[in-house]
Amino acid sequence: MTNGVKHMKWWGWGVEGIGFHHEDKPNFAPFVLDKVGLDLSHAPDKPPSFDEIEVPASRLSDELKSTLVDLLGEKFVVTEDLDRIVHTFGKSVRDLIRMRRNQLKRIPDAVLYPADEDQVRAIVDAIVAADAVLIPFGGGSNIVGSLEPRAWEDRIVVSVDLGRMNRVVEIDDEAGLARIQAGALGPALEEQLNRRGWTMGHFPDSFTHSTLGGWIATRSSGMQSDEYGDIADITRGVRVVQPGRTLVLRPLPSTSTGPSVREMILGSEGRLGIITEATVQVHRLPDERVILAYFFPDWPTGLKAMAAVSKSEAEVIVARCSDDRETAFSFSTQKKQKGVKKYVTEAVFKVLERRGWDLSKLCMSFIGFEGSKEHVKRNKELVKQIVQAHGGMVVGKGPGVLYDQKKFDTPYLRDFLLDRGAAADVSETSAPYSKLQGLYDNTIAAAENAMAEVDCRGYIMCHLSHNYHSGACLYFTFAIADMSDDVLAKYDHVKRAIQQSFIDNDGTLSHHHGVGREHAPWMSQDISPAGEQMIRDLIQAVDPGDNLNPGVIVHDGKPGITVMSADHVDERDTSA
Template sequence: MTSVEHMKWWGWGVEGVAFEHSNKPDFAPFVKQAVGLDLRKPAQAHLSFDELTVPASRASEEFIAELSTLVGQGHVTTDDQERVVHTYGKSIRDLLRIRANDLPRTPDLVVYPADEAEVASVVAAAVAADAVIIPFGGGTNIAGSLDPQPTEERVIISLDLGRLDRVLSIDEGSGLATIQAGAQGPSIEAQLGAKGWTMGHFPDSFTHSTLGGWVATRSSGMQSDKYGDIADITKGLRMVRPNGIVAIRPVPSASTGPSVREMIIGSEGRLGIITEVTVQVHRTPAVREVLGYFFPTWEAGLAAMHEIAESDASPSVTRVSNARESGFSLATRKASTGVSAQVTKGLMKVLTARGWDLEQLCLSFIGYEGSASHVRYEKGLVGSIVRKHGGIGVGKGPGALYDQKKFDTPYLRDFLLDRGAAADVSETAAPWSRLQEVYDAANDAANAAYDKLGVHGWIMCHLSHSYHSGACLYFTFAFITGDDPIGEYEQVKSAIQQSFVDHGGTLSHHHAVGVEHSPWMEQDISTEGVAIMRGLFDSADPGSNFNPGKILAD
């Protein structure tokens, strides 16, 4: 069998790794206050795999044999656990369904091609057999982009690209690297870093997601302020179609009609199977620093981020959390003693003496990369803007906390689910002039939904991914679930999403559409925009063989 590794079938990440709160003394009191959850109560036991009801595979022995001939024995499987792993992504809805033994439809078989030629042969065989093909990278998607349609009668293939995991070439003169689509974040950076390069793309899912998945879902990373979103980073690509290969050459810019490259980015597997991507890469910076700053209010932090975006500074990270998220971040710190604890207490006394309301304190992370002189210059520019808006720098300690936790937060969802609470995220982007309006509306919508459900809920937010014209707002919400966890979740999630489009934001900034966000597509891109997109999907995939039902409901 293939050596491709996957995450847990029931949650985030790898077996043996989990969120731990016993070394974080402020966390349990924080959770009790935020959502009323008592962490002293034992976690609920979830199903063992043997208790799952997994639908039988519909693939015939003849079809399995045909595909095995194409990719080799041991690279096609109908194993129940493999099929369950490839059924859902890692949204809260996905995790609730898997824990509730809700598996109305799974892929019928999982296929692991080794290269583009094998991908092409599998696609040809699948289309000839009128099968459905759902591409699979790391399985981290949280928008329902992987879900098989429950009513699908045809054979469903999960096409796992995990064996396509190499950096194929680096054009050092142009700063371009060609990389296979199944390569995961850590592998990409290790292969590039060994030759002194970085792609600079670090989404929250970095440790388990793939380049092909980033492109297919139009991803953004933590350092997109400097390196760009994946749509900026992607310069060329190759995609397998039933009758051949779409080959987009990595030119810096082109005037060649509507951009096919742009059509493919964010297409979630509906147009074909991405096999390799040529991306812009950068020399590994000599200096990398993430510094922490405090602002007295959310409004002050928002104004500072806006001015930084308009300035000559170009940080790699510009992020500010509202007071609620700042409280959460500080509550997840490990216990500090000695000098560190005394410094923290002393700082809080100074801020109180300055008239700060510590309940409104907002924590910011700003990152700098480049030569030592460039980093000094940018820190000076940013420092003056921060002071102008009443903020203060608090050094590298919070930045170390940011680096420590940035890829670990998804484990917290499993921890809360085990204790009867649901936590999820919604993110949007809007112009600077409307960010406060979008922020207020989303908070009001979530709280109204909590009131309707009769629960003690929580919502917090940070700003990230700053652009010339606006920024991303990233909301996290949580509450203790009742008898209908998915229905209750949908009420809160839908209220937040509707508030986005009602107040000038987009339905998603970087988590894609899938099935989770598709109800808002017409409101987001207009009726005629949906008509154009539907025409593209219908003409490119008349048999609905490629991941049907995603982005636009079929």
């Protein structure tokens, strides 16, 4: 904790003392050995101690430091090594591997902690006047390279951490709107709202370690977006500090005032300024909330059922379906069952076998409901009818309760696998329902072919979530069993194959993780060269000096091509 602002551990996800453990999950080690070839009985590697990390010296000039100290106070202009390292990377597998391997090229020269919008405005003007680089920082959970300075950057780089700006400022009870400072982390934000009977309803996987400003800057989606919408739907008004000015968008329900400036800020990743505050939609806490589990005989059936739910009268907060690969993985992470629970599970599987189901193709779904008791009851019945019409089976609350309890724990698995010799990451996309099956089939094939080409054992799995009228998100998780010197090159090869498959099969390159540097090489393929040029022109108009988080969203890299500048290789520009 620095100046009252909490950060994740520098070498991995979350906080010290919390992690994924497999000793109480008897099926997990055999599953990993079978699918990826990792023997979990071997002692894991330990992350390096911070003393082993070679931290590049700060380049902050005395002149600029004096200016910043005058603006913020000496306590809030931090040049200590640990703070600078924490603010260098996000939490992608590439970030964590390079951190563990002491591969640091360019890190921020200082970390600034403003207390309010006036201080943010003063920082932006001072940084632009000094022709330095400014990178906004929320919770540090980004996995697409939105936080890292360019490797060849020779200007002073500062990270602006908004962690002190974490309050719910006011709630408009009549409108159902809340003004919230951009640095508020998910748990703090919800706690403040809940005390007054409200919820924002936005719960991404990174909820415990991400901020409102970060959600807006990356166009985040939450687990309950089927009901509440994604952050683009939730955000109504916003304040953004730009060089020499402050953009103010009032929280209007709808407008017809030209191209949407609000949409320009959503997903801007710091390139159009620093988001200091947003006014968001909030909802009264529901009387009842329940997550139920369902089984489907195979993945194509599950996809069709999810599409049917989305087009029905049923109102759900989440409708998620895992493919057989992810379902098998989920079963492997269950704790040993005893007594009645064991016999109930065995009885369910016997019923399915009698129905003629191939249990190796079994797909598990989670669908959630909330509202009044009558509302929940009606919608549970509507979904039950759809599930049964598609040959599915209602399982009940047990697995749903477990899903709810563990929904924010998944990122810890990445550290667990890194300690044991595997690189695991995620890629997500969205496409029309008519394209989802082909996109899924071709992406699985592309990833497995890429793994074979780099001679790596690996595994890829998927779930559908975030349903819309016309389509849904497919969320892929993949891992390769490799921790050799060239693991990042092998990882890149697999990641590129997945991202290119998204584009080739009518999907988008990212549904809710943003663009950063990881996905920027595909922007012209995704939105057309004309669309990419419009983004370049917009950024140039707002930030002609290229001082605001340069290199993210659009850059000159191409998929699989090394980009050289000032005799330095930017690893981000060579990758997915």
